[in-house]
Amino acid sequence: MQRTLAIVKPDAVANKNVGEIVSRIEREGFRIVGMRLVNLSRREAEGFYAVHRDKPFFNDLTAFMSSGPAVVLCLEAEDAISKWRTVMGATNPENADEGTLRKQFATNIERNAVHGSDAPETAAVEIAYFFKGVELV
Ligand code: GDP
Numbered sequence: 001m002q003r004t005l006a007i008v009k010p011d012a013v014a015n016k017n018v019g020e021i022v023s024r025i026e027r028e029g030f031r032i033v034g035m036r037l038v039n040l041s042r043r044e045a046e047g048f049y050a051v052h053r054d055k056p057f058f059n060d061l062t063a064f065m066s067s068g069p070a071v072v073l074c075l076e077a078e079d080a081i082s083k084w085r086t087v088m089g090a091t092n093p094e095n096a097d098e099g100t101l102r103k104q105f106a107t108n109i110e111r112n113a114v115h116g117s118d119a120p121e122t123a124a125v126e127i128a129y130f131f132k133g134v135e136l137v
Contacts, residue, residue, distance in 0.1 A: 002080040003033065005126035007115035008071040010064065017105050018071055021114065024101065025075060028087055034074035034131045042066045048129060057110060064110055072130045081123055084116040 008021050025032065040048070045065035052058050077083055089100025093112060096103040106112035117123035127136075 001076055001078060002120070002123075003074055003076050003127060004080040004084050004117045004123045005115070005130065006073040006075050006084055008073070009111070009113055009115060010068040010070050011107055011111040012105050012113040013069050013071060015105070017113065021101060021105070022071075022073075024087065025073070028077075028083070030075040030077045030080065030084070032073055033076045034072075034127075034136045036072050036130065036135075037069050038072050038130065039069050040066045048126070061110060074127050074131055074136055081117055081120065085118070088114050088116050 006025070008018050012018065012021060022032075022035075042062055045062040046053075046058075049058065049061055049065070052061065055061075075084060087101060089096030089102035089106075091102075091112060092109040093102045093106035094109075096106065101114050102112050105114070117126050
């Protein structure tokens with residue numbers, strides 16, 4: 001079993017898509033081991049996306065991620081990291097396959113509805129960024 005961090009980003013929360021996305025998570029067979037509504041400060045968003053610090057979109061991205069509430073989830077499944085990335089679809093919704101969450105809910109490459117960790121090492125760091133051990137069931 002593997003764990004990954006998922007985020008329902010502020011665009012999807014504002015568009016009232018939390019229910020549909022959490023429903024999809026359950027239907028896909030993930031076990032939700034942590035779930036919380038957060039309102040990231042700019043500094044917290046910058047810390048979360050620190051690897052993108054030097055990218056031209058860093059300012060826009062961190063402004064967006066701190067623009068309103070988001071839902072953070074820790075998901076567990078076999079191969080949870082790649083499984084969740086498949087359900088999310090490509091970063092740019094224009095390239096996302098039919099049936100993926102980003103195809104269904106994303107507005108553009110930045111406001112793309114959901115986040116998922118990309119490797120075991122980053123998943124461990126990202127999960128710990130939002131959840132204490134005792135908060136995961
Ligand atoms: P992910 O792993 O699919 O989320 O993609 P990345 O790690 O490459 O990028 C992190 C997040 O930054 C994406 O989910 C988008 O919200 C945003 N992002 C990525 N590329 C771009 C871009 O070219 N322009 C803008 N404005 N945002 C981007």
